[in-house]
Amino acid sequence: MSIRALAFDVFGTVVDWRSSVTAELKRFGARHGVERDWPAFADAWRAGYSPAMDRVRRGELPWTRIDDLHRGRLVELLADAGITVDDAEIDDLNRAWHRLDPWPDAVAGLTRLKERFVITTLSNGNVSLLTNMAKRAGLPWDCVLSAEIFRHYKPDPETYLGCAEILDVAPSELMMVAAHPSDLRAARDAGLRTGFVFRPAEHGPDRTLRRPAADEFDVLAEDFSDLADRLAAREDFAP
Amino acid sequence: MSIRALAFDVFGTVVDWRSSVTAELKRFGARHGVERDWPAFADAWRAGYSPAMDRVRRGELPWTRIDDLHRGRLVELLADAGITVDDAEIDDLNRAWHRLDPWPDAVAGLTRLKERFVITTLSNGNVSLLTNMAKRAGLPWDCVLSAEIFRHYKPDPETYLGCAEILDVAPSELMMVAAHPSDLRAARDAGLRTGFVFRPAEHGPDRTLRRPAADEFDVLAEDFSDLADRLAAREDFAP
Structure with a gap:
């Protein structure tokens, strides 16, 4: 036993994760002068996680680490929200999940x-x-x-x-x-x-x-x- | 840079490793009432490590972890030294490398x-x-x-x-x-x-x-x- x-x-x-990512998104928004519903953005980001892993689990995607799955979803969400930033900014924001x-x-x-x-x-x-x-x-x-x-x-x-x-x-x-x-x-x-x-x-x-x-x-x-x-x-x- | x-x-x-394994071997010897050249035993144990890994590296053995490579060599060395103990004692001594x-x-x-x-x-x-x-x-x-x-x-x-x-x-x-x-x-x-x-x-x-x-x-x-x-x-x- x-x-x-x-x-x-x-x-x-x-x-x-939700409070931490929301706080990072708020700082990101302030830096770029954009306002959005950041808690909803965090939820939508997190909601992309399970379907993306399922694609890996079903073999539709080769092994892909979460950092890359998170980044793919983030790029979509930024586009949907009409926010344009450079790649280094996206990388930094994506690393919110490390913090x-x-x-x-x-x-x-x-x-x-x-x-x-x-x-x-x-x-x-x-x-x-x-x-x-x-x-x-x-x-x-x-x-x-x-x-x-x-x-x-x-x-x-x-x-x-x-x-x-x-x-x-x-x-x-x-x-x-x-x-x-x-x-x-x-x-x-x-x-x-x-x-x-x-x-x-x-x-x-x-x-x-x-x-x-x-x-x-x-x-x-x-x-x-x-x-x-x-x-x-x-x-x-x-x- | x-x-x-x-x-x-x-x-x-x-x-x-050498002082630690030698000390473990001395305690093992005292427990079983056997005396040997324990520093030399430790050296011989360690000397088995590289050839065993090379067999894995050359594909002669499937992937085998060090615990198991160490144990294989230990069993040989105990036999060479005329020491007989049970499997649980061998397992414990083998875990000297964890300590x-x-x-x-x-x-x-x-x-x-x-x-x-x-x-x-x-x-x-x-x-x-x-x-x-x-x-x-x-x-x-x-x-x-x-x-x-x-x-x-x-x-x-x-x-x-x-x-x-x-x-x-x-x-x-x-x-x-x-x-x-x-x-x-x-x-x-x-x-x-x-x-x-x-x-x-x-x-x-x-x-x-x-x-x-x-x-x-x-x-x-x-x-x-x-x-x-x-x-x-x-x-x-x-x-």
Whole structure:
């Protein structure tokens, strides 16, 4: 029953992408003297992410990292919004996804969890994105694993099983931690343990998120501090 | 000319494998009541490493991680030495390579270098080995990259170029740091910058190592603190 490592989803689970990207877009707009509905722009940018990954997952696109998928969508959205800037400006704005701020509990919670478990990212974000983000935000990962390493995007089982294999633990010794039930269901189907963390503000104040059923995942936590408490209380999970 | 990231060889460059493995072997011997020439055993164990990787590099073996190459050699050496122990004991002893102690300057030097550059491993050690080692020794990597990720052992160019690509930097923006000229020559041939760190004690007191020529590599340093000083003094290298 013991758990040796925790693999974290990142966008939405560790970092607040919507507030961070909206703030970057507002600064971008101010610099260029344009006003738009920036929270809606951020949502539209993020909404392009899943369909683009699905094209890679279905083999319609060769392996393409998130930085490039994000950039493709950004170019479309800027065109739709009638905003023209040069390539270097687009590159810089695209790297907003490298500069996301963590949820307030994330660094302290990860630091506690790291005392007991190996903690890694398991994100669809590419390695350089995750590395730059961790460096800026002070996220204390033991290592940085990504869909990019496995050449498969979550929720493909190769990501969860590849993560266990490269950490040299059994799938049942690895807990996927995420704020998204679909990610956790796929991890569970691959034999991993699952920890749900509730991030009700992920999609902003106008979208209400509900908690999953209490018994669907191995642990249900309010934030990373609560996750550390709950894991510490489960002696059967001790590494 | 700027450098954005430093990739570190690990065995011998960051950690003192010979003293650490010898100490583990001595404890193993004491536990089992056997006495052998443990420094020579450690040298023989390490000497099996390059030929085994070469078999993988030539395609005679499928991809095999260092943990398994180390274990194969250990089983041979124990048999040669007439030592019989059970599989769990062999596994534990084999993980001595996860528990190597850093050179005294390593943690403080890396901590300084991390302020200015992205710092990563680029080792033939597998990801779990490097992750466990970093966790135990407090090595503050920004990310953990390994031959295992590129499915090529150094000095294959795929490792150096793969490291630059996954960090999203040009080869010339990445400096390989190693105590071994052969590693640095291969990195240079792939277009990377090179930093030599002198580790005269790597092979113990009876083997004298010489410094390479002063102009062969971009930087020649006595240890990681000296490397941080020398890189800070090179304004042309500033990220």
